Amino acid sequence: xxxxxxxxxxxxxxxxxxxxxxxxxxxxxxxxxxxxxxxxxxxxxxxxxxxxxxxxxxxxxxxxxxxxxxxxxxxxxxxxxxxxxxxxxxxxxxxxxxxxxxxxxxxxxxxxxxxxxxxxxxxxxxxxxxxxxxxxxxxxxxxxxxxxxxxxxxxxxxxxxxxxxxxxxxxxxxxxxxxxxxxxxxxxxxxxxxxxxxxxxxxxxxxxxxxxxxxxxxxxxxxxxxxxxxxxxxxxxxxxxxxxxxxxxxx
Numbered sequence: 001x002x003x004x005x006x007x008x009x010x011x012x013x014x015x016x017x018x019x020x021x022x023x024x025x026x027x028x029x030x031x032x033x034x035x036x037x038x039x040x041x042x043x044x045x046x047x048x049x050x051x052x053x054x055x056x057x058x059x060x061x062x063x064x065x066x067x068x069x070x071x072x073x074x075x076x077x078x079x080x081x082x083x084x085x086x087x088x089x090x091x092x093x094x095x096x097x098x099x100x101x102x103x104x105x106x107x108x109x110x111x112x113x114x115x116x117x118x119x120x121x122x123x124x125x126x127x128x129x130x131x132x133x134x135x136x137x138x139x140x141x142x143x144x145x146x147x148x149x150x151x152x153x154x155x156x157x158x159x160x161x162x163x164x165x166x167x168x169x170x171x172x173x174x175x176x177x178x179x180x181x182x183x184x185x186x187x188x189x190x191x192x193x194x195x196x197x198x199x200x201x202x203x204x205x206x207x208x209x210x211x212x213x214x215x216x217x218x219x220x221x222x223x224x225x226x227x228x229x230x231x232x233x234x235x236x237x238x239x240x241x242x243x244x245x246x247x248x249x250x251x
Contacts, residue, residue: 009076013100016079020066020099028111034064035094040117043068045103045138046124050078051199054085056120057096067098075100103138107146116150119157123201126163139170141227144177151219160188160214162205167213178225179217188212 013019020026020033031037040063047053047067057065067082069075078098086093101109110116124138135142139159147157157179161167167186174181188196189206202212228236 006073006076009072012076013072013079013098016083016098018082018093018097019075019079020097023099023101024109027109028113030066030110030114031064033097036064039064039095041066041115042118042120043116044120044122046121047078047098048074048123049200050081050098051201052120052122052197053078053096053098054081055197057082057093058085058089058091061091061095063095065096067096068101068103069098070100070102072100104136104143106143107149110150112149114150115152116147117152117155119147119151119155121157121159122199123161123205124166126161126166129165129169134169137166137169137173139166139173141173141177142229144173144179145225145227148178148219148225153219153221155219156182157217157219158214159217160202160212162201162210162212164213167215170215174215174217176225176227178220178222180220180224181215181217184213184215186211186213188214 014021026033031041034041042063042065044053044056044065044067047069050067053065053067057063067075067078069078075098082093082096082098086096121138125136127133127136134140137143144157157174159170161170171181171184185191189212196214198206205212
């Protein structure tokens, strides 16, 4: 269901201390936005209504968190949940930020100086499997290569989904982008790890009897990347096609 426009969202976000008002201006300086800039930075891509971020960030004041979503009408709900969680914990929200950003264009907003130690991707849009749509998946190699540029070797991505096709495809996406899958499950709640924090979506799918799929992937060396952008692959093949044109008659 499409979420309605919320005219109050932007003014309320602009009045929020942990909202990043001008996210396009901080490339190379994201760590400096936090009270303790030397702490590790963890991202949640597609933080939605903030159910996950609001649970996680107050538990770990020694880690800085950034929740990203594309629209203010969603982010305002995350803002309120985060605010309430820190108030309940009687903590200042000084290790958390939220920002409205297009995740597909992350490379234009961050630089390699903005080192990210961990990324969380929870219940993202699975898109369809056709070539024109699947490139928008947050776990597609095209996207994973953007994240790689920010992550030191050995850093991790935690991924959860209810969608079978997206998960199975992602089992191929991660290795192609140079990430080793160190742990995976097709039923997260069957033997639920202690670190799992259930989100609103997770609870809803679980009640419907839909198993939650999850994995942890660790960034490997650049030499482990095998994926090539289709346009680049076509360009590389052009010289071969010119040298051996189709339909040439051999005597």
